[in-house]
Amino acid sequence: MTTTKPTGIGKLFVAVCLIEGLTWTGLLIGMFLKYTTETTDLGVRFFGPVHGGAFMVYVVVTVLAALRLRWPWWATLIALVAAVPPLVTIPLEIWFKKRGMLTEAPAVR
Template sequence: MTDTPALGGSGKLFATVALVEALTWTGLLVGMYLKYVSGTTELGVWLFGRLHGLAFLAYVVVTVWVGARLRWPGWALLVALLAAVPPLLTWPVEIWFKRRGLLAPR
């Protein structure tokens, strides 16, 4: 088992928001399947589109704030921000950052 540093408050906030962003992406993808492939309902896109929009904005704001607070190098901030674009990438990036010690207080 890898020895990872303990998360501080900022790291926990980033980890939580990254997970929520990934989960809302998942809900939106399921909603898009239901709307465009099976044609059963538009409710998933209506609901998760709004939730994901909020989660995305929260992720960007929290990422910039945590990056500044924990003094991330420029590459880490860029990777974290770009991770919000493809579906479900924020969660693996959060796990990677945790293992590298980027979410631990300095």
């Protein structure tokens, strides 16, 4: 495994993974407050739409990154499925970074 710094769309993918994970966290806390403690639904009202938008951006950026960085089909599928369970995009991004999948190959001259 080679750990490399993400470049270009890889950096964008890292940022979107983090945002998607943070909005998931906010939504989970909001759902806890709404359904368990029954104190407020503000977290769900705020983080529901924010997370929905982050999810959609994640899907688009994942497809663009897969095409630009030439991911194999299985990596693209794992990346798309990783957005469904809470907080899986963050370890996925770390794993992809360790595998060198977030760096564009240098142009051949």
